[in-house]
Amino acid sequence: MSKKYALIIGNNQHNDSAWPDLKTPEIDAKSVAEVLQDRQIGGFDQVDIALNASVREMRIAIGKLFNPHHHKPDDILLLYFSGHGELDSNDDLYFVGRETQHEMVYATGLEAIYITRLMDNARSQRQVIILDSCYSGAFGKGGTESAVPTKAIFEGNGEGRYILASSEALQRSWESDATLDEVDHSFFTHFLVEGLRTGAADRDNDGWVHVGELYDHIRDGMTKGSRRQTPIQHALNLDGDLIIARSPVSPFERASEQLTNVIVQAENAAARGDYQRAEALLNSVIQADETNEFLKDTAQVMLNALQVERTRARAYEQVKLLLKKRAIRAAPTAWQSFTKKYPGYDPENLAKRLAPAAKRAKITPAVRKNEDGLLPAPFAWIEIPGKNYSIAKYPLTNAQFAPFIKAGGYKNKKWWTAAGWQMREKEKWREPRYWTDAKWNGPEHPVVGVSWYEAVAYCLWLSEKTSQEIMLPTEDLWQYAAQGDDRREYPWGNEWDCKRCNNSVSPCDSNATTPVRQYEGKNKGDSPFGVVDMAGNVWEWCLTEYESKRNNLDGTNVRVLRGGSWLNGYTGNFRVSARNRYTPDFRLNDGGFRLALSL
Incomplete structure (x- = not known):
């Protein structure tokens, strides 16, 4: 049975003060020796350690390690050196011992060629040399770098040799890197010991640490932490990779730990909303070669839940988009569909934002007292949620205005304001301006040619007849009935569409009023509450004064009209926020009104 022998040298104390102090070689050597001696890791049969050794002590110890009489061809021989290395004027490498003189390294140092010759003469064909050295003489002869490849120094004539070094071409090593102040070991040896002690160097999870795997672990660790130093490896005439230690963690445990880490990464990705990354990580666990069925089942359950969560998040975003687009009905x-499928999920409290939009107006077919048929069809009151008033679903029609005329509305002063009666008397009004014109007097067409005074007189008359408080809507009430809570541009939404109302915007050029039900429907021009013709057909008188915005029945001040009409060819007139104004005596062929009822 083959055996494993190791010699560990760590030199950081020197008689000659010209040598720069080194911080870690002694600690490095002890740690390497400990991990190689561990029966659960290195399992070396013999590990000798030399600390702050003289050149003579190093020479004897190295000679003993490679003595051909003390080992067999399949035995593993490992030499680890941590300390100063130096080149002489001929670029020959020397290792610095306790008594080595800085100015006479060629005479007082241990020449590397001595080690190479011993390795050449050794019987073992599985030799490992690990160098963690600061080769201070490798730089700057005459302003240029002089570099001797490590492979060339130790190649020799032997077979089965593996060289692992902290830096290539004898470059200045870890001692010049400030990062070392943060660790107990040199940068190189820190990752060497950590990779063996934790099993992290077992890259293929087969339970064994090959020298190549150990190098990969050291290299990855060093390149992440330092840009000044790159470790090197050379395999000389080796038949396959060389196993240097076993992993203290079983392959199953190692694989389980790795899969667990991936699951945690997937969970973190999902938490930040990166569902694509999370799903990819979970799939990698499910498809892994390892046989930890529990973790694979866990990943599958998480993936199923994640896909539901992702679908839920997409649906939630769609609701948010509809809100952003002010889709008051959609x-x-x-x-409603979302909460039925995903109850209790509302991270951004959309329910509160949707509450006003979700309200439904209450529709009442006619006034409470309508014994005399004062408001023939089409007529309905729409109760506006939370506003204590209802508004007529349609503009007032000719058929609905006719009872006022028949009842002597133009003859009885009691229904008129003082200014209104004065104007009626002056102008001899007996009916609306276009009352007898067939173009304007269709029974279901909105009444036109009525002044603000006439509209108010009608409201006061109807209030008495029905024992209800009926009046023109205030400007604010009219706009809310047209717009709702979502600040939309038009009663139906934010995009202009001439097919949703009676207007003269090309190509929907109109030349007269239309029946009040012609543009009724949720896919036509209805407001959020189902109020019809809030854009187009006729401008509608409001109770409100234009300048002061007072709501009263007194005086002759200019009054507000809203909604736009069949005559308008500019889309801005149909915005729910658009205001128009006329003196209260003005009688237009595109002006009418609708009713409001106080509750």
């Missing part, structure tokens, strides 16, 4: 409908 957003509540989508939210």
Whole structure:
């Protein structure tokens, strides 16, 4: 049975003060020796350690390690050196012992060629040399770098040799890197010991640490922490990779730890909303070669839940988009479907934002007292949620205005304001301006050619007849009935569409009013509450004064009209925020009104 022998040298104390102090070789040597001696890791049969050794002590110890009479061809011989290395004027490498003189390294140092010759004469064909040295003489002869490849120094004529060094071409090593102040070992040896002690160097999870795997672990660790130093490896005439230690962690445990880490990464990715990354990580666990069925099942359950969560998040974003687009009907409908499928999920409290939009107006077919048929169809009151008033679903029609005329509305002063009666008397009004014109007097067409005074007189008359408080809507109430809570541009949404109302915007050029039900429907021009013709057909008188915005029945001040009409060819007139104004005596062929009812 083959055996394993190691010699560990760590020199950081020197008689000649010209040698720069080194911080870690003694600690490095002890740690390497400990991990190689550990029966669960290195399992070396013999590990000799020499600390702050003289050149003579190093020479004897190295000679003993490679003595051909003390080992067999399949035995493993390992030499580890941590300390100063130096080149002489001929670029020959020397290792510095306790008594080596800085100015006479060629005479007082241990020449590397001595080690090479011993290795050439050794019987073992599995030799490992690990060098963690600062080769201070490798730089700057005459301003240029002089570099001797480590491989060339130790190649010799032997077979089965593996060289692992902390830096290539004898470059200045770890001692010049400030990062070393943060660790107990040199940069190189820190990762060497850590890789063996934790099993992290077992890259293929087969339970064994090959020298090549150990190098890969050291290299990855060093390149992440330092840009000044790159370790090197050379395999000389080796038949396959050389096993240097066993992993203290079983392959199953190692694989389980790695899979667990991947699952944690997937969970973190999902938490930050990176579902694509999370799903990819979980799939890698499910498809792994390792046989930890528990973790694979866990990953599968997480993946299933994640896919549901991802679908839920996408649906939630769709509801948010509908809200952003001010889709007053679609957003509540989508939210209702969402909450039914995903109850209790509302991280951004959309329910509160959707509450006003989700309200439904209450529709009442006619006034409470309508014994005399004062408001023939089409007529309905729409109760606006939370506002203590209802508004007529349609503009007032000719058929609905006719009872006022028949009842003597133009003859009885009691229904008129003082200014209104004065104007009626002056202008001899007996009916709306276009009352007898067939172009304007269709029974279901909105009444036009009525002044603000006439509209108010009608409201006061109807209030008495029905025992209800009926008046023109204030400007604010009119706009809310047209717009709702979502600040939309038009009663139906934010995009202009001439097919949703009666207007003269090309190509929908109109030349007269239309029946009040012609543009009724949620896919036409209805407001969020189902109020019809809030854009187009006729401008509608409001109770409000234009300048002061007072709501009263007194005086002759200019009054507000809203909604745009069949005559308008500019889209801005149909915005729910657009204001128009006329003196209260003005009678237009594109002006009418609708009713409001206080609750």
